[in-house]
Amino acid sequence: MTTSARIDDAESTRPAGRIAAFFDLDKTIIAKSSTLAFSKPFFDQGLINRRAVLKSSYAQFLFLLSGADHDQMERMRAHIAAMCAGWDVEQVRSIVAETLHDIVDPLVFAEAADLIADHKLRGHDVVVVSASGEEIVRPIAEALGADISTATKMEVEDGRYNGTVEFYCYGEGKVEAMESLAESRNYDLSQCFAYSDSITDLPMLGAVGHPTAVNPDRALRKEAAAAGWPILTFSNPVSLRSRIQKPSGTTVAASAAVGFSALAAGAITYRLLRRKR
Numbered sequence: 001m002t003t004s005a006r007i008d009d010a011e012s013t014r015p016a017g018r019i020a021a022f023f024d025l026d027k028t029i030i031a032k033s034s035t036l037a038f039s040k041p042f043f044d045q046g047l048i049n050r051r052a053v054l055k056s057s058y059a060q061f062l063f064l065l066s067g068a069d070h071d072q073m074e075r076m077r078a079h080i081a082a083m084c085a086g087w088d089v090e091q092v093r094s095i096v097a098e099t100l101h102d103i104v105d106p107l108v109f110a111e112a113a114d115l116i117a118d119h120k121l122r123g124h125d126v127v128v129v130s131a132s133g134e135e136i137v138r139p140i141a142e143a144l145g146a147d148i149s150t151a152t153k154m155e156v157e158d159g160r161y162n163g164t165v166e167f168y169c170y171g172e173g174k175v176e177a178m179e180s181l182a183e184s185r186n187y188d189l190s191q192c193f194a195y196s197d198s199i200t201d202l203p204m205l206g207a208v209g210h211p212t213a214v215n216p217d218r219a220l221r222k223e224a225a226a227a228g229w230p231i232l233t234f235s236n237p238v239s240l241r242s243r244i245q246k247p248s249g250t251t252v253a254a255s256a257a258v259g260f261s262a263l264a265a266g267a268i269t270y271r272l273l274r275r276k277r
Contacts, residue, residue: 017188021119022178022204023112023146024196025130025137028214030107031237034140035080035132037107041099047087080133081154085163089156092135100139108144110238112214116144119193125185129177129204131170148185150177174204195232199223 026033042048084092116126127148128141134151141149155164169177182189190209194201199219205211213224213231224231 017182017191018125018186019123019191019193020125020127020147020181020185020187021116021193022127022129022195022208023116024198024201024204024214025128025132025140027197028195028234029109029112029116029128029144030104030140031109032107033132034104034130034136037103038096038099038136041095041103042092045091045095047091047095048083081163081165084133084154084161087161089135089159089161096136096139100143104140104143105239107237109234110236111232111234113144113238115195116146120145124193125187127178127181129169129174131168131174148181150174150181171200172203174201175207178204178207196220205229 023029030037039048119126125147126145127150128137128144128146130137130149130151132151134149134153137149137151150169152165152169153167154161155166156162167173167177178187178189181187182192189207192208193210193212194205194208195212195214196204197213197215197217197220199217202220202223205213205224211224211227211229213220213229215234216224216231221231223229
């Protein structure tokens with residue numbers, strides 16, 4: 001047997017890569033910044049003052065109005081890192097757990113929930129990839145039925161944030177996280193899907209074989225149109241309280257999947273992908 005024949009034979013017996021659907025969180029799955037959404041409970045628990053709440057609200061207004069470009073995201077990263085310095089990590093996790101339903105419930109797009117359920121029914125892993133902090137992203141992802149999440153990680157000393165970002169899950173950082181997951185979980189990125197709203201996630205979208213722009217900002221809409229990528233509009237936040245109120249292990253996606261056949265799920269995706277602006 002020739003060397004090339006042995007290589008071809010080895011490749012033919014190599015297990016096929018798995019497929020994942022990578023979802024950005026803010027303005028893709030939920031209608032606002034996940035980090036800034038928790039400003040009120042953080043204020044109520046004494047982690048931030050009134051000035052910080054007002055500053056966060058203004059940042060959220062700009063975020064929704066114009067979309068976040070690179071400079072805005074960098075300023076937001078620096079602002080949040082400095083604001084969180086000294087916070088007790090367990091207190092943050094406790095606040096998020098206690099207020100998750102009230103904060104997230106009104107924000108989840110019904111179209112995103114349907115799309116997550118569809119990918120689950122098709123046997124795809126669902127991965128939430130977000131620049132927000134992991135203490136916020138992980139419980140939201142779990143409530144939505146995602147298989148795994150990757151997010152920004154802050155350095156911790158003696159149980160408290162020290163104001164330094166250990167890993168910023170943003171821009172090329174998202175691609176780095178996706179490639180690491182692909183290596184460890186055998187994802188074939190050429191067969192995977194990705195969804196995001198922001199031009200800052202262009203590297204993330206370009207890293208997979210099936211990218212889709214969701215509620216895209218102007219710059220991403222231009223890039224998506226030029227590349228021929230699908231463009232989706234999510235505009236219908238839905239209450240998921242009845243589907244995420246049980247922490248037992250019954251996930252949102254599994255609950256949403258009950259009553260859906262594979263054919264119906266395929267129809268959801270087809271309808272969404274045809275709904276271009």
